[in-house]
Amino acid sequence: xxxxxxxxxxxxxxxxxxxxxxxxxxxxxxxxxxxxxxxxxxxxxxxxxxxxxxxxxxxxxxxxxxxxxxxxxxxxxxxxxxxxxxxxxxxxxxxxxxxxxxxxxxxxxxxxxxxxxxxxxxxxxxxxxxxxxxxxxxxx
Numbered sequence: 001x002x003x004x005x006x007x008x009x010x011x012x013x014x015x016x017x018x019x020x021x022x023x024x025x026x027x028x029x030x031x032x033x034x035x036x037x038x039x040x041x042x043x044x045x046x047x048x049x050x051x052x053x054x055x056x057x058x059x060x061x062x063x064x065x066x067x068x069x070x071x072x073x074x075x076x077x078x079x080x081x082x083x084x085x086x087x088x089x090x091x092x093x094x095x096x097x098x099x100x101x102x103x104x105x106x107x108x109x110x111x112x113x114x115x116x117x118x119x120x121x122x123x124x125x126x127x128x129x130x131x132x133x134x135x136x137x138x139x140x
Contacts, residue, residue, distance in 0.1 A: 025051075069131070076128050083121050090114050 027035060036047065043061040044050035053060055094110045 073128060073131065076124060080121055080124050080128075083117060083124075087114055087117050087121070090117070 035051075039047055039050040041063055042050060043063055044053060052058075090110060091114065094107065094114070097107060097110075
């Protein structure tokens with residue numbers, strides 16, 4: 001058994017898994033565009049892997065596609081998460097100031113600011129819940 005020093009990078013493939021032959025194929029611009037579009041719907045790591053899988057009739061793992069409703073809902077949830085994180089930071093800052101001696105007026109302004117942020121998030125949550133409840137359910 002040899003002592004090989006790992007030098008980083010991709011590990012070597014066994015001899016039986018290595019590609020020995022190179023095939024050159026030419027496509028028109030339209031064909032290449034269509035090929036790339038079709039490849040983008042799969043999880044193939046590159047165009048060569050995609051073409052190899054199609055030609056050898058191997059199964060293609062498809063990417064999940066979200067519809068616009070799911071995209072909108074996801075973006076709203078991401079925005080609300082960011083708002084919640086900001087509120088958490090504000091609460092931590094307020095707690096730190098409370099534990100140190102600070103002017104009462106500063107604390108009151110921060111509490112009012114957090115209350116308005118919480119009201120905005122509540123309105124966003126209500127909008128998401130309303131949109132989820134009014135979205136027609138797809139038949140499977």
